[in-house]
Amino acid sequence: MSEWRTDEAKASAGGRLLTFAAWSVLVLGLWLWGRELTVAPAPLSGQAGGALSAGLPAAHAPVAGSLPQRVDVPSIGIQAPVVSRGLDKDGAIDPPPYDSPGTVGWWGKGVQPGAAGTALMVGHVDTRSKPAVFYGLSSAQPGDKVRVVRADGSVAEFTIEDVRVYERAAFDAHKAYGPRVRGRAELRLVTCGGTYDKAAKEYSANVVVSAYLTGVGVRPGTSV
Template sequence: MSAEQRSSGGSRLLTFAAWSVLVLGLWLWGREITGVAIPLPGRAGGPAAPGLPAAHTPLGPAAPARVDVPSLGVQAPVMVRDLDAKGAIEPPPYENPGTVGWWRGGAQPGTAGTALLVGHVDTRSKPAVFYGLSSAKTGDKIRVVRADGSVAEFTIEDVRVHERADFDPAKAYGPKVRGRAELRLVTCGGTYDKAAKEYSANVVVSAYLTGVGVRPGTAV
């Protein structure tokens, strides 16, 4: 993402418009929660990609409380987000640029299925929580502290920029392997179109559950 994109995307209006790619795809993918089922891709079972750890058995339900991405210096609280009347996800409030939104219509992080966490890339004056998301690398860890005190550890297997022109929500948000606990981190990316007042794409980081721990101080 260029410096021009980062500065141009800072205003409230432009940051709001940048979500259009995400919310359109999420609306299409999320239609299954309103009764219109969409078949999702994903191979059944099988070993992890070469060099990556094996998948961990999915965990029981628990809402996310915090997400940490050590390689990016991210330590962020998580808040619940829903879809609005138009079927678009509600982004985290602009007053809380360091907060990540969890779409509760998807899976809870650590449970079987795809959990979706979204965050802004910048604000009017400074970087936001997912400013560095496009620099994430395969093999990096993501830790989600859950409400029950458990810590779900995910391993990144894929970092992609999905262009709006050929956006496929099933590929962006659908499970890569059926039955796994998977996670997507999403923010704005691509190039910024001043005329349209929106970014051309979204950065989507795909990860899967590879371990579980306990938050320090939590009784077991």
């Protein structure tokens, strides 16, 4: 049993923790990134941010890949370091450690934010005692900006196009993680959502924020 699952077993019955079941659903979409799929998700009930908004900015052409270092979502107060994560021994995305609740995990075997394809970032919604980095993710709105500071000194700016809650009981990896437009640079921010079952110690759904690249800037004091 991995360390974070052992830690979960020690939590009190009333503690709200992400579980293996909650994280393992993320793995269902990993195979999509090796394939050029074009997916146009149908509207789902339970959307957190409403229907896809018209009048969003045009997409920026993808740029060369560079490792993400920080992600900012100014509209909901997120400013967090990013660490690369792989899979644990059970085949699920290894989330950031519980002792780093303010850290976001990036699927390091996948697309680098800003490059063509879909980059994935995951974060905890809470810990045993307090909210975590993506606690307010479901309140993001279409049109909000997501800025990813990259190792080459650039800042990739994404625009959120929708926010959805996908029930795990009917989870569709194509709709959640598949690229919306072929050749576009896209980003997904993912955390747990829905209702929390204290007995099962798991959430019923995942919140998935979908965004696409709309600009590239330079971090102050950096030349690229």
